[in-house]
Amino acid sequence: MSAAAAAATAGTYSPAAAAGEKRRERKEELRRHLAEDADWPRADGRSFHDCRPAFMQTGPTTAASGSAYAEFGKTKVIVSVFGPRESKKAMLYSDTGRLNCNVSYTTFATPIPGQVTDNKEYSAMLHKALEGTVMLHIFPKTTVDVFALVLESGGSDLPIIISCASLALADAGIMMCDLVTSVSVSCFGKNIIIDPTSDEEAWQDGSITVAYMPARKEITQLTVTGEWSDGKITNAVELCMDACSKLCDVLRERLKDAASLAE
Amino acid sequence: MEHDGGEVVTPGELLGNSLSLLVGRGAYADGRCVRASITGHRRLVPPPSGSTDQRSTVEVVGHKAHGAVPQPGSVVIARVTKVMARMASADIMCVDSKAVKEKFTGMIRQQDVRATEIDKVDMYQSYRPGDIVRALLSLGDARAYYLSTAQNELGVVSAQSITGRFMMAYNVLTNDAGSSCVYQKLCDAQAHVATGFRILNDVGEGFALLLRLRYN
Numbered sequence: 001m002s003a004a005a006a007a008a009t010a011g012t013y014s015p016a017a018a019a020g021e022k023r024r025e026r027k028e029e030l031r032r033h034l035a036e037d038a039d040w041p042r043a044d045g046r047s048f049h050d051c052r053p054a055f056m057q058t059g060p061t062t063a064a065s066g067s068a069y070a071e072f073g074k075t076k077v078i079v080s081v082f083g084p085r086e087s088k089k090a091m092l093y094s095d096t097g098r099l100n101c102n103v104s105y106t107t108f109a110t111p112i113p114g115q116v117t118d119n120k121e122y123s124a125m126l127h128k129a130l131e132g133t134v135m136l137h138i139f140p141k142t143t144v145d146v147f148a149l150v151l152e153s154g155g156s157d158l159p160i161i162i163s164c165a166s167l168a169l170a171d172a173g174i175m176m177c178d179l180v181t182s183v184s185v186s187c188f189g190k191n192i193i194i195d196p197t198s199d200e201e202a203w204q205d206g207s208i209t210v211a212y213m214p215a216r217k218e219i220t221q222l223t224v225t226g227e228w229s230d231g232k233i234t235n236a237v238e239l240c241m242d243a244c245s246k247l248c249d250v251l252r253e254r255l256k257d258a259a260s261l262a263e
Numbered sequence: 264m265e266h267d268g269g270e271v272v273t274p275g276e277l278l279g280n281s282l283s284l285l286v287g288r289g290a291y292a293d294g295r296c297v298r299a300s301i302t303g304h305r306r307l308v309p310p311p312s313g314s315t316d317q318r319s320t321v322e323v324v325g326h327k328a329h330g331a332v333p334q335p336g337s338v339v340i341a342r343v344t345k346v347m348a349r350m351a352s353a354d355i356m357c358v359d360s361k362a363v364k365e366k367f368t369g370m371i372r373q374q375d376v377r378a379t380e381i382d383k384v385d386m387y388q389s390y391r392p393g394d395i396v397r398a399l400l401s402l403g404d405a406r407a408y409y410l411s412t413a414q415n416e417l418g419v420v421s422a423q424s425i426t427g428r429f430m431m432a433y434n435v436l437t438n439d440a441g442s443s444c445v446y447q448k449l450c451d452a453q454a455h456v457a458t459g460f461r462i463l464n465d466v467g468e469g470f471a472l473l474l475r476l477r478y479n
Contacts, residue, residue, distance in 0.1 A: 065329060065330070065364070083329070083365060084329055084330070084332050084365070085365035085366070085367075086365060086366060086367050086368065087405075091405060092405055093402075093404055093405040095402070133274075135291070135300060138332075139329075139332040140332075140334070140335070140402060141333075141402050141403075141408070142332055142333075170273060170274050170301075170302055171302075171327075172327075172329055173301050173302070173326070173327045173328040173329040174301075174329055175274075175289075175291075175300040175301055175329075176274040176275070176300055176301075177274070177275065177291070177293070177298070177300065178274055178275030178298070179273065179274055179275050213275060214275070215275035215276060215277065215298065216275060216293065216298075251273075252273045252276070255271075255273045255302045256271045256273065256302075258302075259271045259302055259303065259304075259325075259326045260271060262326065262327070
């Protein structure tokens with residue numbers, strides 16, 4: 001009381017001595033883990049090379065030609081595919097088809113509304129990841145629209161959007177060379193952890209996102225950020241590719257279920 | 264030879280080797296591999312008897328494929344929506360007997376209405392809004408597909424009079440003069456007896472068919 005009164009008269013204020021304690025503690029803990037190079041438990045109880053359980057489904061949007069829903073832990077994504085339909089009038093003439101991708105976030109996608117900031121490039125990256133697989137010459141002069149909506153952002157958003165979009169394209173019956181699945185890994189010191197959550201993404205030293213066509217064994221997109229050393233990159237990409245193949249089996253299963261249900 | 268398994272395949276799945284299989288619908292060749300490009304049932308079609316190629320064709324059918332897309336060179340059925348002095352717009356409804364799901368706009372230019380005397384074509388006497396037209400499609404420009412009716416078997420296949428009744432095609436040469444005549448670029452009816460239209464006399468060159476559309 002007296003301290004407060006004194007502070008008021010002095011026209012100043014003092015922060016609590018314990019401010020940032022929690023953050024420091026967390027950082028310290030992480031540093032300890034990194035120094036020990038131990039397999040520390042992840043927040044959701046996974047080990048480093050465990051992916052979150054993938055829940056995927058086709059056909060949530062009935063108005064679209066094809067659609068898919070994906071839920072990986074907290075991350076929830078819905079993708080709708082429209083077309084092939086007539087290209088917009090303003091566009092230039094083209095002999096091949098076009099792929100138009102758009103990624104958007106709901107206002108409630110993050111715990112604090114309006115927190116989503118640096119995801120402007122996701123639309124372009126989704127396009128790059130998918131354009132290698134869609135047979136654009138099959139539908140000249142027309143456009144296929146891919147609209148991805150992130151309902152809840154819980155980490156590894158882009159890889160999940162890519163996998164979900166490829167499932168939606170397959171659901172729409174768009175001709176494709178192969179399904180594309182994508183998985184990302186984060187680097188923490190010497191450790192590589194797969195399918196990071198948003199907390200882990202916030203703390204990572206670097207990340208790699210791989211979009212992969214498992215049947216053709218081709219990578220359609222590779223994004224590397226942060227610090228990586230040679231040996232670790234190879235290891236991380238191989239890890240991603242293996243995870244992509246396994247995720248692709250889930251996608252194929254979903255498509256086969258939907259096909260046999262339709263009969 | 265392999266049997267018709269009928270199992271469901273998904274895009275990218277291996278269907279077989281291109282040395283033993285030919286690529287059909289919903290499949291593509293990737294080097295020596297034949298892979299599926301859509302989700303559906305795998306089907307083997309044996310080679311036609313007497314063909315030198317003994318390979319059977321593998322195709323993926325059954326599950327939903329995307330709607331028909333206008334391809335250059337395909338014959339389409341379109342409904343005329345707007346007639347202008349130099350061109351007519353039409354909405355494409357069918358591509359090669361398959362209905363389209365999305366809206367595609369076609370354009371019939373004055374020079375594409377018939378094969379000869381193309382500078383004397385009067386658009387208003389060739390088409391009227393609501394006419395159903397059989398036309399040949401080309402990719403056209405950025406705005407629309409170009410439709411051409413400059414062939415005997417192309418043109419109006421179905422029309423309604425102002426009173427809303429179906430019209431039938433008659434050649435004015437075999438009919439009495441003096442009745443109200445309508446000039447239209449009509450489709451050669453031989454191919455379309457099923458649609459209920461007939462042309463009593465084909466002018467031969469198949470252009471500027473002077474026809475009277477009489478109330479049915």
